[in-house]
Amino acid sequence: MNAVVVRYGEIGTKSRQTRSWFERILVNNIREALISEGIGYKEIVARHGRIIVKTNEAEKATEVLARVFGIVSLSPAMEVEASLEKINKIALRLFRRTKRSLSLERPRFRVTARRITKELPLTSVELQAKVGEYILEHEEAEVDLRNYDIEVGIEVMEGKAYIFTEKVKGWGGLPLGTQGKVVVLLSGPNSALAAFLMMKRGVEVIPFHVKESEEELENVRVLWRKLKRYAYGGKGELVVAEVPKEKMIEKAVELAKDFGAKGIVSGRRAEKLTEALGDALIEENAKCPLPIYYPLIALPKEYLEGVRKRAGL
Incomplete structure (x- = not known):
């Protein structure tokens, strides 16, 4: 593999100018992730709703980049010239490799x-048929469009074809650093999860x-070390203070002003939303000159446990 195809979702719904800004930040976060993890790369390009990372460590890069917020999915891929002959050969090679790995x-x-761009004279459907026929000519296999063991993906763009058999799920969301800063009251697993969900929204x-x-x-x-595995693009480091608990919010506000943060995040959870809880939150916010955010407050327990387990928190 010599490339990683990176796909994003929510960024693509923005205006052209905003999308370009989000793309630049996402590319910078991808670059930081690769450099910090010691993964070499030749080039990172953003075009036509895709980001292509050219690297000879595509599998390792995919594992790291799956933790970069803003990315919906990734595929370690082979980049080749967009000719039917070369596409066929690489598609067959990747099919055989996957077939062996699955012992089928x-x-x-x-x-x-x-076809993201249209240089190849074949339509997408024609290309699918041609490559499928070529694989059937050289391998014991059968086509099944619904219940398949192997999916050979091909994306054609600017004279190049990117061929892959794997699509790795990312976290989606927005690139870290696009939505300002907050101070997180980090004390345990719930507040760590609250921090994670804010990071996923680009904060x-x-x-x-x-x-x-x-x-x-x-x-x-x-x-915090676990959270930092997802914090590519962020510069925050753990701040520790020894102050009375009743002074915690006051100290957090001072910290927010020092860092230009726009709010404070709490890991408070509630099994049930009640009027008493609402009154308590109103009172808590009335005492703080900055907004206090509660990312976990109304989310289902099953969803939060799923995120916690997948994120390793």
Whole structure:
């Protein structure tokens, strides 16, 4: 593999000017992720609703980039000249490799093709048929468009074809750094999850912890190290203070002003939304000159547990 095809979703719904700005930040975050993880690359290009990362470490890069917010899916791919002969050969090679890895005698497969630009004279449907026929001529297999074991994907753009058999799910959301900064009251798993969900919406977080014991502080440091695996593009580092609990919000506001943050994030959760809870939140916000956000407050427990498990928090 010599490339990674990166797809994004929500960014594509923005105006052209806004989309270009979001793309630039996403490319910078991708670059930071690769550099920080020691993965070499030749070029990163954003065109036609795709970002192409040219690298000889495509599988390793895909694993890292799946943690970059704003990315919906990725595919380690082979980039070749967009001619039917070369597409056929690479598609067959990747099909065989996947067939071996799955230990299948007669796999069911399908070919999906998309011409993002139209240099290739074949239509997408014609290309799918031609590549499928070529695979059937050289391998024991059968076409099944619904219940397939292997999907050979082809995307054609600017004279190049990107061929792959894997599509890795990303987190989606917005690129980190596009939605300002907040201070997160980081104290345990719930507040870490709240920070994660804010990061997923493009917000850079400054983690703030009020130290009560060395053991608790070490647990928070572990949580922050886990969160930093998703913080490509962010510059925040854990800030620790030894102040009375009743001074926590006051100190967080000072920190927010120092960093230019626009709010404070709490990990507060509630099994049930009640009038008493609403009154408590109103009172809490009335005492704070900045808005306090509660990302977990009304989300289903099953959803939060799913996110926590997948994110490793």
